[in-house]
Amino acid sequence: MGKPLILGVSASLRNARRGLGNKSLIEDIKQSKSEDELMNFLKQEAEVHLRNFQDSGRTESLPFDKMYSNLKKLKGNKGLSNSEVALTSALWSAHSLGCDIDHISLSEYYSESGVQNETEILQKLKDADGILISTPVYFGDRSSLGQTLIETIRKNPEWKAAVKGKVYAGLAVGAKRNGGQETTLIYQILDMLNVDMLCVGNDSETTSQYGGTGLAGDVGTMPSDDYGLATTMGTGRRISRVAQALSMGEEYKLRGKLKLQFWVLQDSEGYAVERIQKLISGKDIDAEIVDLTTKTIHRCLACDICPTHVSTDDEYRCIIKSKKDDLEDMHPVFLDSDAVIPVIYSKKDAASTVSNYQKFLERTRYLRRGDYLLSNTISAPIVLEEVGAHENMHVRAVTSMIRHHTVLSKPLIGIVHKNDVINWDEIKNGFDDLLHSCERLMKGKLATYSHDQEHLKYKPIGYVLSAVKDKEDEKLSRREAMMDERYRRNEDKLATKIEKK
Numbered sequence: 001m002g003k004p005l006i007l008g009v010s011a012s013l014r015n016a017r018r019g020l021g022n023k024s025l026i027e028d029i030k031q032s033k034s035e036d037e038l039m040n041f042l043k044q045e046a047e048v049h050l051r052n053f054q055d056s057g058r059t060e061s062l063p064f065d066k067m068y069s070n071l072k073k074l075k076g077n078k079g080l081s082n083s084e085v086a087l088t089s090a091l092w093s094a095h096s097l098g099c100d101i102d103h104i105s106l107s108e109y110y111s112e113s114g115v116q117n118e119t120e121i122l123q124k125l126k127d128a129d130g131i132l133i134s135t136p137v138y139f140g141d142r143s144s145l146g147q148t149l150i151e152t153i154r155k156n157p158e159w160k161a162a163v164k165g166k167v168y169a170g171l172a173v174g175a176k177r178n179g180g181q182e183t184t185l186i187y188q189i190l191d192m193l194n195v196d197m198l199c200v201g202n203d204s205e206t207t208s209q210y211g212g213t214g215l216a217g218d219v220g221t222m223p224s225d226d227y228g229l230a231t232t233m234g235t236g237r238r239i240s241r242v243a244q245a246l247s248m249g250e251e252y253k254l255r256g257k258l259k260l261q262f263w264v265l266q267d268s269e270g271y272a273v274e275r276i277q278k279l280i281s282g283k284d285i286d287a288e289i290v291d292l293t294t295k296t297i298h299r300c301l302a303c304d305i306c307p308t309h310v311s312t313d314d315e316y317r318c319i320i321k322s323k324k325d326d327l328e329d330m331h332p333v334f335l336d337s338d339a340v341i342p343v344i345y346s347k348k349d350a351a352s353t354v355s356n357y358q359k360f361l362e363r364t365r366y367l368r369r370g371d372y373l374l375s376n377t378i379s380a381p382i383v384l385e386e387v388g389a390h391e392n393m394h395v396r397a398v399t400s401m402i403r404h405h406t407v408l409s410k411p412l413i414g415i416v417h418k419n420d421v422i423n424w425d426e427i428k429n430g431f432d433d434l435l436h437s438c439e440r441l442m443k444g445k446l447a448t449y450s451h452d453q454e455h456l457k458y459k460p461i462g463y464v465l466s467a468v469k470d471k472e473d474e475k476l477s478r479r480e481a482m483m484d485e486r487y488r489r490n491e492d493k494l495a496t497k498i499e500k501k
């Protein structure tokens with residue numbers, strides 16, 4: 001089994017690398033043996049980029065168009081723009097965790113004079129197992145180069161087929177602290193889900209959010225954003241781990257049944273529940289439909305000790321223990337599912353709608369802070385949306401679920417008109433695709449336990465718990481016990497649910 005390949009795609013408009021500069025970048029990344037070496041390299045290349053700008057006319061205050069054409073005359077084998085710095089750092093961590101890496105600059109293919117050698121991009125996408133796109137933030141969104149790539153994939157079945165089922169992650173660099181890095185990443189996640197990619201954010205060693213976010217405006221400034229680089233490297237690790245797990249999973253076949261949990265978070269007169277029952281009927285799966293619209297879910301207390309204590313996953317660890325609250329009884333459902341599927345019925349006339357959507361998601365915080373119980377589980381919302389409802393619930397569900405360190409799969413959006421889901425066949429096909437991805441990921445997740453792949457196994461990090469809690473050493477040993485128990489459960493599952501082909 002060869003190493004999975006992560007393709008880094010630069011959507012920078014002022015990229016430094018092109019031509020042979022792509023190749024030498026990969027060589028330089030591979031030669032950086034430690035994070036310190038990488039950081040030195042990033043600083044040095046950002047300075048080169050700044051010098052290139054100065055030499056091309058910034059020092060003499062040449063008009064930007066003159067400077068731009070001088071820059072274009074450079075070979076493109078030195079320097080890094082801000083979003084290229086971000087990409088380089090993520091590729092470095094993907095590579096140090098065991099993936100092979102490659103790099104392309106979109107500006108080489110999509111130039112002012114038109115499209116050149118586009119099939120080379122297609123070939124690169126076909127060869128890759130994971131795709132990492134880094135873009136500067138432009139108006140709270142991706143660059144026009146990123147946009148062209150996404151449009152091209154959307155328009156061409158061969159391009160769509162090239163990325164289908166592969167893992168995607170994004171990086172965004174903007175000049176302002178809240179300049180739209182997150183909106184950029186979210187829009188891109190939605191687009192990549194839409195072309196059937198599996199999407200991940202940054203890892204739980206950083207913040208488990210939407211990807212890497214850099215804060216850098218002027219040329220040469222990205223290397224000083226330590227926090228941003230932590231998130232970009234976390235994104236590199238995340239895509240690397242998931243790509244490797246998926247690749248290892250291919251050596252296995254499923255023995256048992258897939259186990260799916262459906263969280264019905266918003267419904268009206270049982271419409272969504274009925275649809276889910278219809279969707280799963282005849283499928284050889286273990287499905288648990290939890291109708292949260294019939295449960296009492298108190299809102300989160302926003303306490304400062306979540307979870308209440310460190311313990312094994314089977315223990316309910318939310319501070320709310322009221323008998324009137326149904327979450328504690330539900331807790332066993334959260335253990336060991338292969339897919340978590342939020343289900344939402346979004347009606348235009350919301351008068352009969354019952355929703356526990358936000359309250360429930362708030363309350364799942366203890367699962368996240370209790371060391372990401374849902375980590376590496378596939379998640380895709382099913383949203384039944386009446387024409388004219390405009391609630392965008394799939395966007396909200398996707399952005400909340402990624403915080404649980406899940407792997408996102410395409411949301412299934414049923415369009416409801418006159419009580420009928422008019423694209424029901426599409427939902428059924430989408431559900432089959434979801435089951436397929438679910439099986440691949442589940443096999444991959446378990447396969448990492450059978451290989452000597454310590455670095456790929458999910459290691460819980462969790463949050464630093466409040467100072468009033470247990471002593472550090474005691475806490476650590478409980479945390480280790482929790483990890484051991486989680487490993488053991490996965491190993492048991494490995495023995496019963498999958499076998500070597």
Ligand SMILES: Cc1cc2nc3c(=O)[nH]c(=O)nc-3n(C[C@H](O)[C@H](O)[C@H](O)COP(=O)(O)O)c2cc1C
Binds near residue numbers: 014136139141219
């Ligand atoms: C047309 C344009 C729009 C921009 N819009 C934003 C924005 O919405 N938010 C932001 O934080 N930065 C914005 N920026 C700043 C760039 O994202 C920032 O300079 C970034 O570092 C460029 O990355 P690069 O060096 O890889 O090209 C914008 C820059 C330009 C030229």
